[in-house]
Amino acid sequence: MSGSTAGPTPTTVPLSQTSSQPYRPSPPAAPLPQQPERPYTLGAGDRVQLSLFQLPQYSGEFEVQVDGTLTLPVVGDVNVLGLTLDSARERITARYNQYLRRPGVTLNLLSRRPLVVGVAGEINRPGSYTLSNEGTTFPKLTQLLTQAGGITRSANLREVQVQRLRNGQPQMFSVNLWDLVSSGNVNQDITLRDGDSIFIPSTLVPLEEAQLLAEAGIAPSTSSPINIAVIGEVFRPGPYTLQGGVTRTGDAGIPGGEGGSRAGGTAQKITDAIQIAGGIKPMANIRQVQVRRLTRSGGEQTFNVDLWSLLEVGATQQNALLQDGDTVFIPTATAAVGAAESSRLAESSFAPDTIRINVVGEVRNAGLVEVPPNTPLNQGILAAGGFNTRARATTVGLVRLNPDGTVTQREINIDFAQGISDADNPALQNNDIIVVGRSGLAAFSDNLGSVANPLANFLNILSAPFRFLNLFD
Structure with missing residues (x-):
């Protein structure tokens, strides 16, 4: 993709921020205007059926060449690059009018060329993709995001940016995929065009939205392992590979002990990371567990979660979902943990077994x-x-x-x-x-x-x- 697809500077939070309040994204910038769907335009690789009334010798199937031209009987090369079928038919008719009286040209699309599109930003596998363009429907934006490995957990779906060529000039417009995920508005799932460039900017996704985002069809597969690090008040700090659906760790008090895991479809969460790192120590401050996350733009987001509210009132959104490269930091409590709280922590799923x-x-x-x-x-x-x-x-x-x-x-x-x-x-x-x-x-x-x-x-x-x-x- 060209550099012109880069969006505004992603919203990040510095490491110095330690607020335990639920985080919110910054107010979004004014969205780019949406571009209405337009008729299909011809390009290299399209196959068309040309018919001239009562002139079968001039009729037949033709393919648009790399330079955007159709090589036709009598008239030679006709440039149809970027033209709709109606516009191309008018241009071909004008050329045949020089040789024939009322030629009666009919032009139909037999097969569409594959689409080559690019995607960058908060996507797991950014790059250029070739999408099949056969059948009666066109490839959709969500198909591209799925093929590219799904969005990251920092994706700003409200301001997905699309760059599209029209009449040889790039135009920008925005798509609100959050509207699709949250309310099923399929109008936001636009059809793609050859040469489209998609950019997904970064944002700090609210905890209450993260779970819905993880369950969306454009989310990454949870069966793939992720590499994370756990530091602070755990028994075995260090780097770990988390499979989807982590089990209890076994003997968390033994240095060098092995944490168990199983493959599955459950997204990896903070408590999974703590379990595999041996569980929390007695002086762990679980009210201000910190997650540090790198964005695709090279910035860093930091947010806190309150695992005590998970134990106390069942606030499951506090058990934040992790992604590859995250670091989980469990700080030390500044005051002694009381007997009642210590007992509650010892019974939690992220405490060590022994x-x-x-x-x-x-x-x-x-x-x-x-x-x-x-x-x-x-x-x-x-x-x-x-x-x-x-x-x-x-x-x-x-x-x-x-x-x-x-x-x-x-x-x-x-x-x-x-x-x-x-x-x-x-x-x-x-x-x-x-x-x-x-x-x-x-x-x-x-x-x-x-x-x-x-x-x-x-x-x-x-x-x-x-x-x-x-x-x-």
Whole structure:
């Protein structure tokens, strides 16, 4: 396509914008005037039937040549490029009038030439396309967009621009395909002409319109994989390839674990990306999840979605659809997440299936234990087999590695009848360490100063910066 098809500068939002409000497109520019449908015009490759009244020797089938001419008996080359059938018949009649008296020319179109059209902008496979032009109907704009891989999720369908040659001069007009998608106005699905150039500008598509756009016939196939990146408060940040219809991730707490996926017809969404990246961490701010998207013009759009409203009120439009090249960023919460909210997040579809904790000291099966998210401390101890006969059964230590790199330690009174509570039975987080100390009798039997437990060196490392809980005294 020529550079003259380029539209106005696409609407983009800078990365610095972090508003969590639903986004809206900028007010559209004044639309270009629409051009009414016009009769078919002849071009190279068209085949016509020429009949001269009572002169069969001059009649027959002829093809328009590359230079736009018909080579006819007696009169030679007649230029019909860009003429309608009626105009071409008049021109041919004028030429035969020089040799024949009232020649009685009839001109019919036998077969139309293929259309060569171009498309650029927010389309998945921009370029030049040859469309079949056989039968009784002409190729439509939506046929071209489908053949070109469908529109992107940044397409401004309200201002699709068409450049068309008329009498050798380019003319521009606009088409509102959103009117077709939203209300079924087929008048917006224009018939194409040979040499048309289509440009689809960019816009920031509102969340409430994105799903309808994804279900339209001009949307891309959702069975094709897309390459995205997930960063921030997830267990396995990095680049991923998302198939349509992603399943649960499995063990999200294990570095290097594999996320499961399946092929399907479901469009890839933010929650799919979070799942395959291992699920959210406890300090994830899901109210301001950010999506960064490149447009075909080289610009960048950034918008926020509120996944908490998805959990709280079922606002499914907040689970934004992704496309190839998107980056999903999950920021860190600036305030501690409450117990009720933490419990709700742990039950969400984008939480990890399991987390890993370490239970060390006087339990039956000390070591690494896998438990569901939001498991209370009491259940973590029981998952390690419970206290052994040497354990101090009244208190345990909880060591937590915080997102900012610091380490906190707490001494917690144990009551297995206690429900989940921040103070006495907190919900566990990935990589928490539960330390179960020795009872007084066990410590005395170990001669007070002798530490036979191989965990001592590990605890000495942990307690190097500060005084560790006196659980082993």
